[in-house]
Amino acid sequence: MEPLLTTAATWLDAVGVGPWARGSAIVYPVANTLHLLGLVMLVGGIGVVDLRVAGLWRSLPIAALSRALTPVAIGGLLVMVASGTILFAADGEALASSDIFAPKLIVIALALANASAFRMLWCARMADWTDPIPAGARAMAAVSLALWLTAGTLGRWIAYS
Template sequence: MESVLSAVAAWLDTVGIGPWSRGSALVYPVANTLHLLGLVMLVGGIGIVDLRIMGLWRSLPIAELSRALTPVAVAGLVLMAASGTILFAADGVALARSGIFARKLVIIAAALANAAAFRRAWGPHMARWTDRAPRAARAMAGASLLLWLAAGASGRWIAYG
């Protein structure tokens, strides 16, 4: 993975994103703030849906809650991808060698795979869940919450690893 990340870092430097993110007093802190906002939107949106699927707030309809909050989570994910690219570009060479950063990317991939599998397996059925979701759906929701929180925590830990 290190060689792929090193190549991406080199490309980001070649197209000017790396120098831009390193050369401005505002770009990195603004990107970092937007990255945090994206995390709040992602975990705040999908986390509430996950908790509902796991059994909290049973008076709230799961399908409607998902319809309202999933777009917020997706927007947060897009914001994180864009701002994360800028953050990576600022220090791509070091991040390409970071074990914590590599683990963060693996956790994100697992979280995205879990989300896709959940939507494929359970998305069409959520409207029928009036009180309790099936056990497998609850387990996937719990995994979603843990994976996204682990991805966020990994991002915070990069500075210390």
């Protein structure tokens, strides 16, 4: 994966994003703050839905909760993609060779695949769910929560690698 990440870093430099992100005293801290805000929105939104599907707060209707919080989670993901691109552009060469950055991207890909599979398998049936919720859906919700928390943890660990 390192050659692909190095190529991405080189391209971001060539189009001016890297120099812009590195050349300003304010761009990196703002991008970092937005990245954290995006993480809070993502994990806060999807995490509550995942916990409900896993079995907590049984009095709350899952479909309504998902309709309300999934857009927040998607918004957080979009904020993270945009701010993460800026953060990567600012230090792409070092991140490309990081022992933690590539695994973080793999965990994110797995989390997105799990979310897509959950939507395809269960979303249309959520309105009809009464407890007990199907074991497969509960398992996918637990995996979702674990993957997103792992991605966030790996992101924080990059600073210490």
